[in-house]
Amino acid sequence: MRRVVLLCGPPGAGKTTAARASGLEVFDRDDAAWTTESQFQAALDDLGRRRHADAVVIRAGATSSARRRWAELVRATHVMLVLEPAEVSAARVRARGRDDMVRTLAGINRWWTAFDHDDSAPRFVSWSVLDEPDDLGLMT
Incomplete structure (x- = not known):
C-alpha cells in the first residue's frame, strides 16, 4: 500500500514534530541533508x-x-494542515533560538496572509487517520 502524506502549515506549527512521530520516511527541506x-x-x-x-x-x-x-508531484495519498495560532508558532520559533529566527517569524505572517482553504484540506489531528477506511484526507 502506498502512503504519502503531505503536511502543510506555517513555520513553528509542529509539522516536523508530527512527521517524525509518524514512523514514516520524512522529507523535510529544513533537514541538513538537503x-x-x-x-x-x-x-x-x-x-x-x-x-x-x-x-x-x-x-x-x-x-x-x-x-x-x-x-501531484509526490502523488500524495493524503494532504493535511498542521495549524496553530500565529502566536503559538512564533513562541516556538523564538524558543528554537536559530540564526534564521527573524526571517522565520516573518514567514509565519506571510503564510497566514497567503493562506486559503479552498481545497478544504483536513486539519492534522493524529496519525490514526491513515488507518481509517473513510479517511477524509484521502486524495482522489
Missing part, C-alpha cells in the same frame, strides 16, 4: 515515481494551489 532546493525537488520527483512508498513530505503550502502542486 543542501539545495533542487536536490530536495529531485528527491520529491523520485518519491512521486515510487510505486510503494511510506513517507511524509513537509511543505509550507499556504495556498490550495500550492498544496495541489506538491500533492
Whole structure:
C-alpha cells in the first residue's frame, strides 16, 4: 500500500514534530541533508515515481494551489494542515533560538496572509487517520 502524506502549515506549527512521530520516511527541506532546493525537488520527483512508498513530505503550502502542486508531484495519498495560532508558532520559533529566527517569524505572517482553504484540506489531528477506511484526507 502506498502512503504519502503531505503536511502543510506555517513555520513553528509542529509539522516536523508530527512527521517524525509518524514512523514514516520524512522529507523535510529544513533537514541538513538537503543542501539545495533542487536536490530536495529531485528527491520529491523520485518519491512521486515510487510505486510503494511510506513517507511524509513537509511543505509550507499556504495556498490550495500550492498544496495541489506538491500533492501531484509526490502523488500524495493524503494532504493535511498542521495549524496553530500565529502566536503559538512564533513562541516556538523564538524558543528554537536559530540564526534564521527573524526571517522565520516573518514567514509565519506571510503564510497566514497567503493562506486559503479552498481545497478544504483536513486539519492534522493524529496519525490514526491513515488507518481509517473513510479517511477524509484521502486524495482522489
